[in-house]
Amino acid sequence: MxxxxxxxxxxxxxxxxxxxxxxxxxxxxxxxxxxxxxxxxxxxxxxxxxxxxxxxxxxxxxxxxxxxxxxxxxxxxxxxxxxxxxxxxxxxxxxxxxxxxxxxxxxxxxxxxxxxxxxxxxxxxxxxxxxxxxxxxxxxxxxxxxxxxxxxxxxxxxxxxxxxxxxxxxxxxxxxxxxxxxxxxxxxxxxxxxxALAQLPQQVQGPRAAVYLNPHFRDPQLATGLEQGLAAMGLQALLVGEGYAGRAGWTPRDPQWIDAAAHSALIVSAPGMAALSVAQVYRRPILLLVTDQPEQRSNAARAADLGLVHEVVCWSGDARLFAIQVQEALQRLRAVAIEEGADAGSQxxxxxxxxxxxxxxxxxxxxx
Missing domain, CATH: 3.40.50.2000 (Glycogen Phosphorylase B;)
Known part of the structure; x- marks a missing residue:
C-alpha cells in the first residue's frame, strides 16, 4: 500500500x-x-x-x-x-x-x-x-x-x-x-x-545577481535603493518579489529562480533558512537584507561562523544611503573569487x- x-x-x-x-x-x-x-x-x-x-x-x-x-x-x-x-x-x-x-x-x-x-x-x-x-x-x-x-x-x-x-x-x-x-x-x-536542484545555466550575458524578497517586502523606497545599488555595480539582476508585483523590472514569482541563483555572481535576499542554504550548497556569495525578524537575525549572526561568504545591510528608511551601502557590500562580495560550478551543488x-x-x-x- x-x-x-x-x-x-x-x-x-x-x-x-x-x-x-x-x-x-x-x-x-x-x-x-x-x-x-x-x-x-x-x-x-x-x-x-x-x-x-x-x-x-x-x-x-x-x-x-x-x-x-x-x-x-x-x-x-x-x-x-x-x-x-x-x-x-x-x-x-x-x-x-x-x-x-x-x-x-x-x-x-x-x-x-x-x-x-x-x-x-x-x-x-x-x-x-x-x-x-x-x-x-x-x-x-x-x-x-x-x-x-x-x-x-x-x-x-x-x-x-x-x-x-x-x-x-x-x-x-x-x-x-x-x-x-x-x-x-x-x-x-x-x-x-x-x-531545489539547479538545472542547466541560463544563457545571460554579463554578471548577474539573483534577488529574492519574500512578500512582506513592499516598501517602494527599499526597492529603489536596491535597484540603484545593483545598477551602480553594473549587475544585471533577476528581481523576484511578490510584494513588488507590477513594479517595472520585477516579477512576483519565478519557479526557475534556483537555476539563476546557482549560476549567479551573487544572491540578494533576507537571511531566511532557505536562502542561506542555497548560498551554502551552491557556494554563492550572498547579500543579506536584515530586518526585525528574530529568527532571521539569528541566522545572519551564524552565517559568519560557518564561513559563508556574505555581507549584511540593514534598511534604515533612507533609499540613497541604502543604495550606497548595497553598492559597497556588493563590491566586497565581487572581490571574493568563487570558482566551483553548480554541478557539485546539485549533488x-x-x-x-x-x-x-x-x-x-x-x-x-x-x-x-
Missing part, C-alpha cells in the same frame, strides 16, 4: 511552501500519495506554479509583518489569540483535520500551526503528526514573550510549546548549518534544510532532499 501523507505548510513565509512542494514532488516520485494544505489564497497560488494543487485550510492564522518585513509582535499576538479562542477558527480547523488525519499515515505540520500543535499532543492523533521547523524559528518562538511578559509567564509559554512538540510522533528540525542528517533523540531528527542538494524523503517514508511505514 502506498504511504499516504497530508502536508500542511503555513504561508507566512514562502520557505515553508517551497519546502512543501519540493518534498511533495520527491515523495510522489518515490511512490507516496501526498496532499498539501496551506493557509492563504496567495500560498495556494504560489504552490500552483510548482504544479501542486493545494487546498486552503484556514485564512485566520498568520504572523503579521509591516512593508519592510519587520515582525509586528502586538498584531501577531492579537491574531493568534483570536485564532486560538474564537470557536470559528482553531476548533473548526481541528474538526476538519480530524477527518483528514484518519485517512493518512502522516500529517506534517510545517511550521508551528497551532491546530496541529494541539492535535499533536492529544491521544489518537499525536502518533500521526510530524512537526517540521527551522532550528532558529523554534528558538524565536520559545523566546517570543521574553521581556514582554513576567518571566514565569514567558517560561510557561516556552514549556507548553516544548511539551506539545515532544508528544508528537516526531520532530524534523532543519538548519542550514547541519552538515548531515542525524537522529539526536528517539523523536527528534536534525536535517539540513532541503533546497549536495540531492543528498539533502533524499535524506528528507527517506526519513518521512520511514516514519510513514513504522507501526504506530
Amino acid at each position: 502506498k504511504p499516504r501523507i497530508l502536508y500542511l505548510a503555513t504561508a507566512d513565509a514562502r520557505g515553508h511552501l517551497m519546502r512543501a512542494q519540493l518534498l511533495a514532488h520527491a515523495l510522489i516520485e518515490r511512490g507516496a500519495e501526498v496532499e498539501v494544505l496551506t493557509t492563504s489564497d496567495e500560498g495556494a497560488t504560489f504552490l500552483g506554479e510548482f504544479g501542486i494543487a493545494a487546498e486552503v485550510l484556514s485564512r485566520h492564522y498568520a504572523v503579521q509583518f509591516d512593508e519592510r518585513q519587520n515582525m509586528q509582535r502586538g498584531a501577531t499576538d492579537g491574531n493568534v489569540a483570536r485564532y486560538l479562542f474564537d470557536p470559528r477558527h482553531m476548533l473548526r480547523d481541528i474538526w476538519r483535520l480530524r477527518r483528514r488525519i484518519a485517512a493518512v499515515d502522516l500529517l506534517v505540520n510545517d511550521s508551528f500551526h497551532p491546530a496541529l500543535l494541539v492535535m499533536g499532543c492529544l491521544p489518537g492523533w499525536r502518533r500521526k503528526i510530524v512537526h517540521v521547523y527551522g532550528a532558529s524559528l523554534r528558538r524565536a518562538l520559545l523566546d517570543n514573550f521574553q521581556g514582554r511578559l513576567p518571566n514565569w509567564l514567558a517560561r510557561g509559554f516556552a514549556a507548553a510549546i516544548s511539551s506539545e512538540l515532544r508528544r508528537a510522533r516526531a520532530c524534523l528540525q532543519h538548519d542550514f548549518a547541519y552538515a548531515a542528517p542525524a537522529r539526536v533523540a528517539p523523536r527528534l531528527f536534525n536535517l539540513p534544510t532541503p533546497i 549536495r542538494a540531492r543528498q539533502r532532499l533524499d535524506a528528507w524523503v527517506d526519513c518521512l517514508l520511514e516514519l510513514a511505514a513504522e507501526p504506530r
